[in-house]
Amino acid sequence: MLNVVAKRLLGExxxxxxxxxxxxxxxxxxxxxxxxxxxxxxTKEEETKGYGWSxxxxxxxxxxxxxxxxxxxxxxxxxxxxxxxLIVVTLMKPAVDAFRVASGHEMxxxxxxxxxxxxxxxxxxxxxxxxxxxxxxxxxxxxxQSDTVSRATVGSVIVSAMTTGFSSASISFE
Amino acid sequence: MDPQxxxxxxxxxxxxxxxxxxxxxxxCMMLNSALLLLIRSFSAAMMMxxxxxxxxxxMAGDMALYLLLKVARxxxxxxxxxxxxxxxxxxxxxxxxxxxxxxxxxxxxxRGPQDxxxxxxxxxxxxxVVASFASVWIGGGxxxxxxxxxxxxxxWLLTFVIVLLLVKKEYRRTFVSSRTGKQQIMERFxxxxxxxxxxxxxxxNKKQWAGIREDVKAWVQGGWWRxxxxxxxxxxxxxIAKVPPDMIPSEAKQAAKNIRASAxxxxxxxxxxxxxxxxxxxx
Numbered sequence: 001m002l003n004v005v006a007k008r009l010l011g012e013x014x015x016x017x018x019x020x021x022x023x024x025x026x027x028x029x030x031x032x033x034x035x036x037x038x039x040x041x042x043t044k045e046e047e048t049k050g051y052g053w054s055x056x057x058x059x060x061x062x063x064x065x066x067x068x069x070x071x072x073x074x075x076x077x078x079x080x081x082x083x084x085x086l087i088v089v090t091l092m093k094p095a096v097d098a099f100r101v102a103s104g105h106e107m108x109x110x111x112x113x114x115x116x117x118x119x120x121x122x123x124x125x126x127x128x129x130x131x132x133x134x135x136x137x138x139x140x141x142x143x144x145q146s147d148t149v150s151r152a153t154v155g156s157v158i159v160s161a162m163t164t165g166f167s168s169a170s171i172s173f174e
Numbered sequence: 175m176d177p178q179x180x181x182x183x184x185x186x187x188x189x190x191x192x193x194x195x196x197x198x199x200x201x202c203m204m205l206n207s208a209l210l211l212l213i214r215s216f217s218a219a220m221m222m223x224x225x226x227x228x229x230x231x232x233m234a235g236d237m238a239l240y241l242l243l244k245v246a247r248x249x250x251x252x253x254x255x256x257x258x259x260x261x262x263x264x265x266x267x268x269x270x271x272x273x274x275x276x277x278x279x280x281x282x283x284x285r286g287p288q289d290x291x292x293x294x295x296x297x298x299x300x301x302x303v304v305a306s307f308a309s310v311w312i313g314g315g316x317x318x319x320x321x322x323x324x325x326x327x328x329x330w331l332l333t334f335v336i337v338l339l340l341v342k343k344e345y346r347r348t349f350v351s352s353r354t355g356k357q358q359i360m361e362r363f364x365x366x367x368x369x370x371x372x373x374x375x376x377x378x379n380k381k382q383w384a385g386i387r388e389d390v391k392a393w394v395q396g397g398w399w400r401x402x403x404x405x406x407x408x409x410x411x412x413x414i415a416k417v418p419p420d421m422i423p424s425e426a427k428q429a430a431k432n433i434r435a436s437a438x439x440x441x442x443x444x445x446x447x448x449x450x451x452x453x454x455x456x457x
Contacts, residue, residue: 065267072256072264107412112256128271132278135215136222143219157212164279165208169200172282173190 020170021119025098027163028126032091034156035059035134041152042141051141055134062129066093069121077110097122123167131164182362182371186286189345199340203282206333210280210302213326217306220313228312232305240273241266243294249354251381253288255416261379277302282337285349287358292351299334303327356382363390369397373408376416394421 035055042052066088074081087096097119099105105115113121138153138160180187190199221229244250252265272289275281276298285295310323338346359375359382366372375383375390383390394417401409 068267072254072260111412112254124271124275127275127279132211132215132274135211136218139215140219140222143223157215161208161211162204164211165204165206168207168279168281169203172203173200 020173021098021101024123024163024166024170025094027159027166028094028123029091031126031131031159031163032059034152034159035130038138038152038156041150048141048145051137054137058130058133058137062125063088063091065125065129066122069118069125073112073118074110080108080110093122094126120171123171127164127167131160135160135164182366182374183286183358186345186348189341189348191340191342195340199337202333202336202340206330206337207279207281209326209330209333210299211278213306213323213330214278214302216319216323216326217309217313220315220319221309224313236277237270237273240290240294241269244269247354249356251356251379253355253359253378253382255377255379257380265379285351287351287353288355291354292347292349296349303330356385359383360386369401369406370408373406373413376413380418391418391421395423398423 036059039052039055039059042048042055067085070084070088071081074084087093097115100115101119107114135157138157142149142153142157190196218229221232241250250265250269251261252268254261254264254268256264272284276284276290276295280299280302284290285292289295290298306323306327310319313319315323338349359378363372363375363383363386372393380387
């Protein structure tokens with residue numbers, strides 16, 4: 001009886017975790033998509049071209065920092081490292097991390113930290129490099145050009161805030 | 175939920191009660207964080223409109239104070255078991271990233287001793303909101319700007335109070351705790367009543383438990399041969415590879431050395447190696 005109850009409870013916990021990580025990965029990808037849309041919009045106009053490049057550098061910075069974490073996690077394993085780096089540069093990291101956490105992926109002996117910690121690092125880097133500076137920059141442009149409020153920018157800031165809020169709540173929910 | 179983490183840090187993990195309030199807490203945490211990001215980003219943009227240098231100076235000064243405080247309390251090294259110069263770089267990177275994230279998003283989890291610490295986290299949150307008001311004032315904010323910041327700050331405070339009211343009462347002190355990361359790790363080892371809990375010390379940066387190194391060494395040397403016979407779940411190759419060589423009984427050193435070497439081999443070989451258990455011969 002106790003085993004049945006425990007299994008049911010564990011099943012529910014696992015379902016909740018799967019839902020959270022999948023939704024988080026989805027929001028991350030949506031955030032990236034809106035960022036790319038805004039970058040495209042900014043680079044079209046001569047006046048906002050510089051902001052577009054700044055946003056693009058934020059995305060690049062996020063990728064570089066994620067590569068450093070992947071290096072720390074897999075140093076001494078060149079093949080694994082190359083595969084993990086490919087996952088980062090193809091922007092698949094949120095989805096792969098989400099899958100690993102949801103499927104209970106175990107640590108390899110060369111790993112410095114577990115899949116959940118790696119996901120938290122990736123989310124943290126995404127927040128520091130994209131969500132936070134991206135929100136500041138887009139609000140700065142909105143305030144500077146207050147006569148022409150861009151719906152795409154407002155939408156991108158809101159998506160960034162919700163993605164960040166979701167990641168923050170997920171990290172804290174233990 | 176990680177049962178091992180709950181067991182090791184029972185006074186930190188497990189603050190979310192069971193039942194219907196979990197969804198409300200998650201929703202409030204999400205809104206709280208999203209609102210803080212909007213308030214902080216808006217005020218940063220206001221400050222940058224006046225002079226970008228003001229914003230850079232404020233952020234750099236705040237970060238420098240935080241890092242100095244960590245160094246002064248002997249708590250600069252992050253928990254990750256990465257040693258040497260690269261470990262120091264990773265600690266600096268982690269400290270800067272965590273502080274920046276907290277300033278703008280208020281991740282509640284980082285109130286833990288391994289990150290900002292309870293009392294610093296709470297003070298940091300309120301100072302962040304106060305700084306946002308100051309930024310709007312410096313930026314010569316119009317009525318609409320003030321309305322936006324006051325309304326968002328009010329909603330932020332409301333969601334924070336709801337979270338505080340709904341979490342388990344005994345965990346509220348974690349929001350005002352002054353415990354450091356190294357204190358937590360050393361206490362965790364000393365108070366643990368089973369080997370599985372004590373074994374987690376190897377997953378942490380050695381600098382953090384330098385104060386109890388001799389106790390850890392005595393525990394490893396006292397239990398090594400028994401663990402070899404009992405083969406506990408936690409005694410994995412990954413764990414053995416993290417044990418400092420001087421702590422391993424001399425007869426078992428060669429086996430541990432082999433494990434370290436195998437940890438450096440190619441991934442495909444490592445998967446096979448995982449299946450092999452090393453049993454050194456007692457002399």
